[in-house]
Every structure is written in C-alpha cells, then in structure tokens.
Amino acid sequence: TAVITNDKAALWTDGRYYLQAEKQIDSNWILMKDGLPDTLSQAEWLTKELPVGGRVGVDPYLMSSETWKPMDKVLKEAGHMLVPVSQNLVDLAWEDRPTPPQNPLMVLPDSYTGQTWEDKVLKVREKMKSKNCGAFVVTPLDELAWLFNLRGSDIQYNPVFFGYVVVTKETVDLFIEEERLVSSVKDHLRLNGSSGGKVAVTIHPYGHVGKFVAELVDKVEGKIWINPKSSFAVFNAVPKNRRYVQPSPVTAMKAVKNATEIAGMRRAHLKDAVTLCEYFCWLEKEVPKGTVTEVSAAEKLENIKRGQKDYISLSFDTISSTGSHGAVIHYKPSAETDLPLSTSEIYLCDSGAQYKDGTTDVTRTMHFGTPTDFEKECFTRVLKGNINLCTAVFPQGVKGHMLDTLARTSLWNVGLDYLHGTGHGVGAFLNVHEGPCGISPRVSLTDVPLEEGMILSDEPGYYEDGKFGVRIENLALVKKADTQHNFKNKGFLTFETITLVPLQNKMIDPSLLTEKEVNWINDYHTQVRDEVGAELKRQGKQEALKWMMKETQPIG
C-alpha cells in the first residue's frame, strides 16, 4: 500500500517483500515494514504527518469496508477524514497502464460442476428468503465464477474473472464488459434470445455496479445481503439500516463439494500423481549429474503437467527448494536465488495445478542421496502428524481449529513445532486457498464446522532454519465416519486422503511409528499402486511406473 502526502511518500509491505522493496524503490520512498512491532500503521503514520483537518483520499473500490472502518475511526479521532475519491489518482498519472485483462470466459459444463447455474441461483434465493433479504450482492470473484459455472483467467493461477453480480427475487444482474462474453458463454447464460424466465440475466458494464447497488434500495424490499469484505464503495452504497452484513451464502455452498465435483477432484489428483511420479523419477536420474536447478526443475514439472488432459495452468508458483531454501516457507526460486539440486540435501517441492476437473496442491519432501538420522526423524514425525490428522474421527460441529493440535503432538513431544497452519480449504477448479474452513491454531471468527464434502489440505511441516525444510501435504475429503456408536445422533466424520503420491521410503524411520501408522502407510501405498499404477500404465509411462513401484514397497 502506498500513502502519499504533499511532501512524503511511504510504502507498506510485509516480510515477503522487504528485500525486493529496498531494491526497487528509490530514495523518494519511505519503506514501512508491515508486521514489525515498531512499524506504524497507515492511519497512525498519517495522524503524525498530517496538519489538523487533513483529508485522506482513497479509491473506495480498492479498499474493503473491513479495512476502511478502523482506519476511518483512527483518522476521525485525530481530526482528519477518509474521503472516497471516484477518479483513481494513480490511474491519472499512470500513462502506460496496461489495459485490464480481456480474456474470454470459459463455460464449465454441468458434467464438471454437477449443478446448473440456474439451480445455484435458485438456492441462493432460498437463503436470501430465509434471512429476509430482497437482494444479495456477490463480490468475491471465485463466488461469481462458481455461481455461473464460468471460469476466467484474469488473475494468474486463479481461474476467475472480474465482475459483480446482484441477485434479487426476480432478477440477476451481471456486471462485466459484454464483449468478453463469447457466443458459448452467451448461450450458457441464455442471452441469445431464449428466455431465462425466473433466472434471466441482464448484462451491465462493469463500472456501473456502484450506482446500481445504490439504486437497489428503492427497488427491493427487505435487507440487502453484503459481505464485510466487499469494497467500501459497494458496501457503502447500501444504507446502514438496509444492510445484512454476513458472510455470503455462496461461501458455504461452494465449500461443500457435490458428487460430480468430488469425482472431478479425484480425476485431477490421479493425473497430478502421474505427473509427480514422472517428475520425481526424472529427478532421481538427473539430480546426481548436478545439472538440475530449482528453477529448471520447476519448469520441467510445469512441462510435464501440460501433457495431462484438461490441464489449464499451475494453481500457484511451484515451491521448488533445496537445502536451506526449504526452510523458507513461501520460497519461490528465481534467477537470483537459484541453486542446483544435489544428493546431499533435502528437496522440498510444493506444487499444484488447475485442471478443468479440479485443483491440486501437494507437497513431497525427497532426498536423492542419504538423509541424516535427524532429517529422517523430522520427516517421520511430520508424517505421523499428517496421519494422525487425516485418520481423526470427530463429531459433526467440530471446527478445524479443534483438530490442529493432532498434527503437532508428534513434533511437540520432542520439542519441535512449525509456525504455520495445518490446512486450508481448496476450490474445485477454483482458488487453491478457499474459505471458510481451515485447520489452524488461530481461531477465526468466520470459521465454520467441518462438513461432509469439504476438501482441505493436511500439511504439517518442520523447518530447520539455514538447513532444510520438511513438509508433507495431501488434500483430504471430509466424509462420514463409520463408528460403532453415534452419540446424541450427532453423526461422526473423518477424512479420506485424495492425493496419491508416494512418500519417500528412505525418509521414514519405522522405529518411530506405531503399528497403526505403519499399516496406514502400507495401505496408502497399496492404493497408490492400484490407482496411479493403472493410470501410469494407461498413459504408457513405464519408467515412472517402475519408480512408483519401488517407492511404494511395504515398510515395517
């Protein structure tokens, strides 16, 4: 975030970008390191800098109502004002600004979504009715994509497109430049003359949403459902006494995958497992030659993934990290940091892809030489945590934060830990990080109980600064547990791991495992042999198949 006064200019950024910012900003800028205890917030800095009665302009479409309110409060208390500025001042000065993405949208057929967009709109209307809402303003881009069974490519890795939609009892108004809607999309939305009936869509220019929402107030009865993460511009267009401020109903609907989406996620994970077997098999051959680097490895993996059916893109920058880089949790290899992979260091690879049928996110930690006993112990304890979480049985109503500890006790027992959460929700051919569910020691106020059909990551880790990183990440589907009893008819749940990639045997110290854990690993590897084996055979990838069979030999 940049804040510019008449005589100063300051840039706030978090720890990921301190170094980059120091390199790239010139002496006109003050770097404000977000997250350090002594760094002033933007509002605090402004109250120090501004003469009494200062006016602080903000593009209200670029700040959420959640951020606006506390900043406005601090400024007001110091005698200043936060002012929405309708013409973005940076745009005025930015002469060679690239045009916004105009990539065409893609229709995702019902065979991938399992539910027509019309049915989704009708379900949203039921939720609106139950809350006495006459209108519902959808602002998160993944919710828009999910609701219409459309996908885009406006944001790297996230198959979404810029737009807004307003649903009322009678109308569906979509705000997007009409030229972006190719003929198939128009057919899909029934814009080519056929009547949409109760779910007829009207297209408006993207920029008209603010005015439209402001005019809603006189057009509909009841409250207007708006989520607090909306931009201040859209949020504030609804008068306070008409707002129903709650997380969008689509958030919860989207988090619970239907049978078609689950089948698609399974297909995506099977294909992804094939690519990773091919990749690790290749690495095992190439790494000893000393010619593979973090960057070239990541490129190789992307190339392999491109060969799979319905592949669209990666789902995030591949974390391809060797040795000490593995301890940098969000490491992204670049020309400046690139290192060769070797047989003397651990290699951590966190990668994922978008397929038309699903989104993947998987981490494997490998050693192409001989791991030390401590490296093996760390790997094994992380694996114990991963297994302990995904085999947990728990009653309906349990929220993710109540399960986080289960992934840590094997590390805590010897005084180890990791400083990140254990799991995040994952979209179905949508964003690789998706709310509202998650598994973390931090308690979130918007956290919801885990439900059958949700898909989350299970990714404990251990990071030895300056030396190595270990993380084992599988995606897991929440499903009904088959228990002997059913206390108070609550219903019990558990997880099914849907990621099917071998766990490197040589990193496992069986002496640290219980019999149950050994059995889990052997059963998992049997499943990999059956399912990934068949697919590797079908795709004629003999070498990768051989590698996979070697890596999945029974232990214990």
Added chain:
Amino acid sequence: TAVITNDKAALWTDGRYYLQAEKQIDSNWILMKDGLPDTLSQAEWLTKELPVGGRVGVDPYLMSSETWKPMDKVLKEAGHMLVPVSQNLVDLAWEDRPTPPQNPLMVLPDSYTGQTWEDKVLKVREKMKSKNCGAFVVTPLDELAWLFNLRGSDIQYNPVFFGYVVVTKETVDLFIEEERLVSSVKDHLRLNGSSGGKVAVTIHPYGHVGKFVAELVDKVEGKIWINPKSSFAVFNAVPKNRRYVQPSPVTAMKAVKNATEIAGMRRAHLKDAVTLCEYFCWLEKEVPKGTVTEVSAAEKLENIKRGQKDYISLSFDTISSTGSHGAVIHYKPSAETDLPLSTSEIYLCDSGAQYKDGTTDVTRTMHFGTPTDFEKECFTRVLKGNINLCTAVFPQGVKGHMLDTLARTSLWNVGLDYLHGTGHGVGAFLNVHEGPCGISPRVSLTDVPLEEGMILSDEPGYYEDGKFGVRIENLALVKKADTQHNFKNKGFLTFETITLVPLQNKMIDPSLLTEKEVNWINDYHTQVRDEVGAELKRQGKQEALKWMMKETQPIG
C-alpha cells in the same frame, strides 16, 4: 432473576432449577426457562410487556456491567430505559431478611501463601504503572482474598468475604465493616498503630465504595483499571474516558501458583487421597449390605474429611450418584432423589475439600459388583483421554482450548463424546473453579496461554442417559517439559498429576490400552502406593491401606 412489572412477575432460571422452581413458585409467577430456544430474554420480555417509555429499575450493585449494557441497548431501542435504583426494592419488602454474614476473617500465614500481601500490592502497582493506570478497583471476592492473604466464609464452599479494594500508587483502601476485622487481621494489615508505609491500608464501610470510586477520578492521574465483570454501579462510577477496561492483573497472578502454594496443594491432595481411600474401602464393605444411600455416603465422606489437618470445608456439594443419576452431570443427591448404592450399578463420586493448604476436586467412578463390557469400555476410553491430555507436551503460548481434543479422540473413535469442557482452573485454598485458564472446546476471549504453575482439572467423561455416568478427574500442575529440542526457544510444557487416588482396576479393559498407557497407569499406581501408602501408614489407617494396595496392583 426476577422481573416484576405492575401486573406480572416472572422468574428466569436455567435447566438445573426448572423442576425446583415449578414446585416452589406459586401461580403469581411466570417461570421463564433460560436456555430453551423459545424463552425470551429479560429485555425481550420487557419490551413486549411495557407500555412505551417504560422505566426498568435494577439494583446496580447486583448486575454486572457486562449484563447491563446489552440489556440497556435492547430496552433503549424499544423506547424504554434501564434505571439504577439505589435502594434495593426487594430489601424494602423483605422483612425477615437475614443479616449479611459477619463471620470473622482468617489470616493465611506466609507459610501457606509464599508471598506477603505487601509484595502482592507492590506487584499490582507495577502492572498498573505499565498500563498507565493511577488506580485499580478490585471487585472479584477471590482476588480480594488472594491479594490480602485473608480468607472468609461468607459464601458456602468458597473461602472468601464480601469487600472491595482500591489500590492507587500511594494508597490501599479496603471496604469492609471494621468490626469483622479481628485483632489478628488488624495486626496482619498493620492497622494497630504500626506504619504500613507505602502499603498502609485504610478501612472504609463496605457501602462507601461507589462514592469513593466516583471521587477517585479527581484524586488520581491516568486511567482507572476496572474489569468488565464489575457491578454496573462500580463500573459506571468511573467516567468512560478514564476507564481501563481489562481483566484484572490479579487474575493472571493468582492463576500461577508459587512454590509454597504448590507444596500446599500437594499436601492437600495427599490428605484428600487418604480420605478417599478410607471412603471407598468403607463403601466396598458396606454397599453390598444395601444400607448406604447417595446422601448417607456423601455425609460419610464429609465426616471422614473433617478428620484431616487444616480441613476447612467441602469445596462444593459432593456429587454422589448411582446408576442413571451418574449421567446427570451436576447431580446433587437430596432426600427426594436419594437412592441406595448397589453392586449392580456404577457409582460416580465427584468431591473436593478446602484445606488451609489447598483446594481439591477429584472424581472417581467405581463398581462394587461386576461392570458390563460396555461400562468397562467407556471407563477405559475416558481414562485414555485423561492420560492423553495429562501426558501432552506442548509449547509455551498454547491455550487450553487447543488441548481439549486430546481428551476426546479415544471416545470419538467409536462415536462417543461428552457435552462438557475438560478442565477448569483451581484456586489454592480459594474457589474450586477459577479463571482465566481452562480446557474446553469453547473458545473464550479471555483465555490465556497455559503457564508453568497453573493447576487445572483433567476430567473427561461419558454419560449414558438413564443408565450410568463415567468421569475421571485429576488435578494437574502445568510444569516444564524436558524435551530433546527447544524449537525457537519457545520452552515446552506438560502436566503433572497431583491427585493420587487409585483408578479402579476392575473397570479397566487392558486390551484397549497402548503399552504407554499401561505403563502410565502402573507408574501412577506406584506413586499412589509410595506417597499415599506412607501417609495412610502414618495416620494408622491399616484397612484403607490394604484396600489401596489391592486397588493399585499392576495391570497389563
């Protein structure tokens, strides 16, 4: 809570008292069952009953500021007003009202408290200084007792006395009727002529606190520290812009027991273990005769406890429950419900005592005949949960709610659960339930990380409605864990069980236990033999000693 309008009278009470209220109130009263979904809140009921512009009087000393504010808000929005009434109207009508307790206070010597009250006051002043507070108003009675190393008997089971104290940088003002201060208490507080210097105490009549707090504002600089659970009268005596509204610093200081308090708690638990061995030994002999009932058993236990050194009172009503009564979590036997103990049903006994050196709270579940396989399975799974929690190792910073799941997984695995929290803080010769720490699936905003020296209960259970209840409760001390590593120098913690009462062997199904669990039970019983055995011998309780030795035989 009673709410009386010009033509109606309503009584709100929770599930524990529905039946009693129905029996005891006459037809003039409407019973409002708190906690049922259709029951109106007091504010909702009033807005329905009152004509516009209603004024609702409340004794502001009997309602916390936390309760007042939301009620005030609802009433205001409906055009009414909440009005503090300085003369309690019930007192006016209550002709034979008993006088408030006037029991003399007791000085708790430094050999029990480990810290002089003067040192405590100085530490409180340091905390005040660090928060820029010129005064601190202490309202919770257990904090008052802790701060002055005094105990009282104004409330059954809780060794506290009615009073307030205000600490400023220079003064300590105690609000209590002076005639309650016997000579030893006056000496202790240095009220007999000797100078208290910086910590000189001034005594004021109990009823003067409101006026005094209101006048503080002009006497001290800085904020006035007041906790939001204070009565509205005291809270509101401080103007809003002068309030520092935070949990009292004493809450955290009191929760962490010092070495002297810990030694006292251990002594108290040893004596308590002796009484329970004597009691269960007696029951085992008497129950088969069919003459012991829940009530007579509880009386017997109280009589046994009276024989121990420094015994003061029970710390709560003994839960002495047979068969289906065991499934009523807060069951208190009475003449109406009393049942004989038998050899065909489980007996659950949750009891505790106040000794001058500490407070106890322990639950044991026994069968004096032959338990069924299911009863044994439930007991064993509850025991596994108890062990899994108390053997947990966890880093500094972990809050209780992050450990709650560890006590439940053994039940969840087969579809069982229990509907209460797993642990509460316990005072050192103070209230048996004490904040701020706890172990529960509910996340409390005032929850704090567990710290070395805190003492909490570990009490998972299982309740089969209409049949039986199982609960195993030990108190556990948070202590440093000895771990191989020490991630980020966080420091790791674990628990030490300080309750030393045999776990009935016949209720344990060893086939459900891991080797580690079997070892834990055998080690625990060895410790009981060593420590309780020596004390039973010292006290000449041969029969109880024999019973204890039989009940602590190694298993597995």
